[in-house]
Amino acid sequence: MDTRVDFLRWLQNDMAFNILVNLNDPADIVHASGVSRFWRHFVITNELSKQLFLRKFPQLSNVECIIESKRRSTDTGSLGGAKWELCKKEHSVYASLLQALNKSTLSSRSCIEKAVSATSTDNYPLESIIKTLIPRDRFNDTGSYWSSAGQNNPEIPETLIYKLRANVCVITEVKIQPFEAFFQQGKPIYSAEFVRFRVGHPNSASIKEKELVHLPLPLPADDKFVWTYTSQFFPMVQENCLQEFKLPEPILCIGGFLQIELSGRVQRQKSDSLFYICVSHVRVIGHPLFPAFDLEILEPSGNVLLKYYPEALRQTLQKTSDSESNASARVLTLDEVLWGTDGLAQFEWNYDYVYDDDEEEEEHMGP
Template identity: 40%
Template sequence: MEGGIDFVTVFDVDITSSILELLSDPCDLLRASAVSRAWHHFLIANGLCKKLWLRKVPQVTYIAYSVKKIDGKNKLVNVASKNTVNWSSSLGKERKLVFTLYHPIPHNGINKLINVTSKNHNFNWGNLDMEHKLFSSLLHTLSKPITSPKFIMSFRVGASSTDQNPPVTIINTLTPELYSFWSSKGQNDPNAPEYLLYKLMTSVSIVTEVHIQPLEVFWETGKPVYSARSVRFRLGHSKLLSEADIDTFLINRPSLDKYVWTYASPWFPMRQESCLQTFKLPEPVVCVNGVFLIELLGRAQKDIDGLYYIRLGYAKIMGQTLDTAFHTDVHPSGEVQLDYYPHSAGSGLRSFSSKNKEDTVRENEELCMGMARGLLDFLDDEDEEEEEEEN
């Protein structure tokens, strides 16, 4: 910054951190990292990318990892048991999601447990740089416009009930067709609940909102809308470790006891209107090897047979998915392992859907991100050259 003053070298560290932590847009923070070498080093040394990601995704409140050489590869292992995320289920029980980061790194001889949310860490520069790149990649995902997954909910598990006259199953909610819908069985009780269960097709998803369209029966007098009174969403994963053990065919009233629920949203009111209604989650939610549950409470409409029904025409979730740089596994202990392979990130982090009208905006954003990454790589290369000269 010739002819000017670089404020990161002038102000106190706490003041500078407080200023930069005001940046809430991931793109702004990543651009800040490319301003100069001093800014780049400051963001790395103070873990600002990590802090922003944890603010954006408060579901993950503690992450710890260690680095160890296994089978000729450097991996992060031996995670502390307190590395958990708490949530309250609908039954009032406490559940925990253990979120572990594995990262192959080029440094040898490192075997150290790291609490990446601690303010009092004593990292060496290699660990700090590794952490910065990992969370920069995660922030890159959050910087993308939210889109609808083309195939994310294409795997349906089942519904709590299905009207069989004629059969109108959960499969019909996957496409927005005029005569395609799911219907519950009729009930005398207008407060009787229902649920729909889907298997997500991506390894790691970040869900931000859900869209649901209740059915308007336009062929009946008055065109009644068979909405629920309220809706809630749950995300989790199967207790079974093998994908082959998970239900792969449509079942009636699937057991929810087979799943560990890592997130439960608040209840949202549903309008008795036949339009695509948006339910925005309070914060982005990470779902690993996930299942997605729609819980429906209350019935707004009675049919001509005197029974209350809920009927939905279409449902979709909105958000982002992590691409080839990330892979997940669930261990018998319940620990969720997130593998990060930075050399696979060259293929980019993709949004859920295929090319659509938002592509121009997204491509421009990716161009900016790519330019920032190129400068960051250049700064990293210069740092490595300086270290070699010093040695």
């Protein structure tokens, strides 16, 4: 005779919830929901997957609602059919999202798609933010870098904004290389003192559709975004190298845009005694979660609608597994590069391009 006892049935609901809500591994929640029908019902109705997700990403509590592209068979249980179906849907979405997040941190790739804007540019478009997408400090026999405008006050910050490869991305680290002015006496390095990062989405769908089409923008665009996450400040060293800024925990970017804030100017330019910040290259490391997850900005509230496509989850996880092995063969491409008012030029490059590190500029130019 089977005498097994389900201890969860013997506990009061509050006590059982206080025990299971402390599960920190998404796999543990999935395993708990598979113990029995009673456990599954308890896990789903108490939104344990959602609770874990919001503990990891509290800045995303403003997600208004979730759409799952395919409806699945209903099991009303002890709840009304509509409420039970809603609970099941949210459990499925948050559990799948947590699975994708855990998987994507195992391998990573560059997540930047386009440069959007900078708070200031000293010599636009020759020193545009678009230059930071080139993984070299020299391109076509000239310096390749973004330069801020000069300032008397070294405390005035600068920001750079980038569009990521998908509306929903996991970000694990950001890499930044300050620019060494090899054509100036002493080869000064125009780094910042500190850096921090924000992720978010446009204020409205109309801004994304109308104002964020032809990139990069010639003017600052910081007021066009809602930032849902802000990192701590990281110290930057005054060295000509690709510096890694690893986030304490992977962050989920809902909206597909990242802002880099550069604070503290450490280098004056001798010719005008002004402080500048110059960056030669930026990389954002993580993994896009499209096509399994996408979003839509709701009007007029500006809130976020998260979309989940379960049939694409396997494809997304497979891309995550394959991305690291294919990274060395990846060729970086810029579709649009702005060269003043004459229009757009197209070019591409790869990491095997050979540069002469000893070549010098014939024409002196400053940041």
